[in-house]
Amino acid sequence: MSDNLTALIAAELLPLRPEWISPQYQDEAAEARALDAQDPDLYWEWVAARQRWQRPWTTLRRGELGDFEYYVGGRINVADNCVDRWAEDPVVRDRPAVIWEGEPGDTRTVTYAELADQVGRLAAGLLELGVRRGDVVAIYLPNTIEAFVAVHACNRIGAVYTILFSGFSEEATRSRLEQAEAKVVIVADGSYRRGRVVPLLETLRAARASLSVQPTTIVFDRTGSGPVLTSGEVDYDRLVRAQTEWAPMEEMDPNEPAFLIFTSGTSAKPKGVVHSVGGFLVGTWANAHWQVGPEDGDVYWVAADVGWLTFPIQAVVGGLANGMTVLCYEGALDTPTDERFFEVCEKHGVTKVLAAPTVLRVLRGVDPDKRAAHPLPALKLVTAQGEPLDSETFTWAMEGLGAGVPVINAYGQTETGSTWTYPIYGVDALKAGSAGTPVPGHACAVVDAEGRPVPAGVKGDLVITRPFPTLARTVWKDPQRYRDAYFSRFPGVYATHDEAVVDGEGHLWVLGRSDDVINIAAHRISTMEIEEVVGSVPGVLEAAVVGVPDATKGTVPVAFVRLGQGAPADTEEAILAAVPRELGRYVQLATVYVAGALPRTRTGKTMRRLLRDVAATGRATGDTSAVEDVAVLDDIIALVSKPATTQEAEA
Known part of the structure; x- marks a missing residue:
């Protein structure tokens, strides 16, 4: 084990401060863990009993990993549990x-009560447009109330929804609509980001133009611009009011x-991961219950984009299933100034906040005097994933946000449908940087x-050894890819x-991807998907x-690229421009x-592992015995030490 890793996992266990302890969750966690120790399925029965069922189940679980x-x-x-059951509660x-x-x-x-009315009416509108149980509805919306309404309108009538990230480019949007075979798309005319209007409707129109089957489009006028609708488009507000x-x-x-969400894998084609109706509901209720600890008077801000599965998990489904008040913010957290995060918390009395570690790192960089002007006395919890x-960053957030708050670090994946290892809120001791215990x-x-x-x-590969309800059930229309991607290696x-x-106390430390999928500010994308765009630029032979x-x-x-003879003089600039244009503005090459050549194995495979080492450290830290030509690797090391074409990535 490296010295760095040894130091990392040697973190001290931080006992809960008295003001962080929750007697309610202490008692519930003890009960849940006792059931889990006896039989994990007894625990999932306990969780399910806290939902409202239309008909009781006869068999708790059938099957094992890969087919359960x-x-x-x-x-x-899901809509009944997240919306109607609360609307009926006096x-x-x-x-x-x-x-x-x-x-x-x-x-x-x-x-x-108002949300239930909007959901019921939009669901009726979808039926009017011909949407039936099992049909796919794409939701191409920014963070708005209408995103909540759209998801639960689909849940109410049994339509399968897929949320498209509002930062997607035309091509990324088109490919996902094509794979999903969406019957209807719900889109905003635009959204606000860093003081600019992002033209979602314009992007969608360009994306759908080449589709063999044109989906009906429901247009929500977010900006108040009154967009002129074309054939196949209907106005959101008129549709809802007419019901x-x-x-x-x-x-x-x-x-x-229940829904499918596209996640990049180790190939260029994104996977449509499928999550189930009851499994996702039950699991996300538990996720929000333990990770956030809903309490009377909470205002819970999930500071994430609705297109990141964390938002449906923690806010749209998990948060509402717990009857919480959820805060939804549309834009950038540093617009118009870097005090916006603090101002939003103060304005709405936020008690608990979830954000990606990137957000916490950005907040840490805000001028200390500005932070001091916003003490956030109502804040009780920060959780990151x-x-x-x-x-x-963990240590800073614990003391730098609010009057000293617990920081819950959680780990999960798009495919797991929830975070599943973290310290339970108000119950478990913390470790700086650790993802706690399952x-x-x-x-x-x-x-x-x-x-x-x-x-x-x-250090080794992290595997899950038993099924649980929120684990993805298949890949949309490609079950073999599901089996190959997740169950063939082990x-x-x-x-x-x-x-x-x-570590020695059972705490889990997740170190990063073992394949070529990377996280950019909490958005997962395959490097292969980026390579496909880079390789399509004229003059690029290899990337x-x-x-x-x-x-x-x-x-x-x-990106490391090899250019052909006669490549245009502006090829490097063209590469930098092509990636955000094709994949979305959140994906921008740093360098x-x-x-002249890329390092390869004797079998002809490009050694991306060594390229990663060199780009990060300036040297090849891993095993180089398989390199066909060590001189090529030496040239790469020399290249990295020189100035290169760069572009500042936009947060």
Whole structure:
């Protein structure tokens, strides 16, 4: 084990301060862990009993990893549990469900009763447009109340929704619509980001132009510009107002598809990961319950984009399933000034906040005098997920935000549908940078290349060893890809493709991707997907993209390219422009290195591992015995030490 790794996992256990302890969650966690120790499925029965079922299940679980079902024979509806059950509760119905603020400063609030009305009407509108159970509805919206309404309107009638990140480019949007075969798209005319309007409707129109089947488009006028609608487009507000009755509530099989979300894998084509109706509801209720600890008077801000699965997990489904008041903010956290985060917290009385570690690193860089002007006395919790959280940022957040708050660092994946290892809020001691221990109902192991468990303190591959309800069930219309991607490397267990180590006290430390998928400010993307764009630029013969550490974004991509003779003089600039244009503005290359050759193995494979080492450290720190021509590697090291074409990545 390296000295750096040894130092990392040697962090001290930080006991809970008296003001952080929650007697309610202490008692519940003890009960849940006792059930889990007896049989994890008894725990999942305990969680399910806290939801509202239309018909009870007959079999709790059937099958094993790779092919399993939960709550067999039961019937349940996500919208019923997240919206209607609270709208019918005389105590909760007038509680704010969503408090919304746009980047320009406009605000709106909807209660649970008002949200139920909007959901029921939009669901009826979808039925009017021909959407039926199992049809796909794409949601191409920024962070708005309408995103909540759209998701639960789909849940109400059993439509399968897919949320498209509002930063996607035309091509990224088109490819996902094509794979999903969306029948309807719900889109905003635009969204505000850093003082500019992002033209979502314009992008969608260009993306759908080449689709063989044109989806009906529902247009929400976010900016008030009154867009002129074209053939196949309908106005969101008119559609909702025209409905005089709510759509009927479908009784859903818990194992039916609820939604699909596209995540990049180790190939260029994104995967449409499918999550189930009941599994996602039950698991995300538990996720928010343990990670955030809902309490009376909470205002919970999930400071993330609706297109990042964390937002549906923690806000749209998990947060509302717990009857919480959720804050939804549209724009950039540093617009118009870097005090915006603090101002939003103060304005709305935020008690708990979730953000990617990147956000915490940005806040740490705000002038101390500005931070001191916003003490945030109401803040009780900061929780982070989406990428590794370094101990320095953890320690700063614990003392630098609010009057000293616990920092819950959680780990999960798009495919797991929830975070599943973290210290339980108000219950567990903390470790700076650690992802805690698996919460009830989950089990994992760290294994070597042969799939054998390794001792504490030894780095290896992180695998999940038993099923749980939120784990993805398949890849959309490609079940073999699901099996190949997650169960072929280590048969019988789920491969996370992340490296990890467990310390002597059982705490899990996730070290990063073991494949070529990288995290850019909590957005996962395959380097292969970036390489495909780089390779399409005229003059580029070969490209290799790797992720390197970045103080703000966690990871940024770097490209090594080999150009052909006669390549245009502006090829490097063309590469830098092509990547955000094709994949979205959040994906920007930090550097382009033009090399005479790229290091290869004797079998002809480009050694991206060594390129990553050199780009990050300026030297090849790993095994170089397989390099076909060491002189090529030496040239790459010399190249990295010289100035290169760069572009400042936009946060």
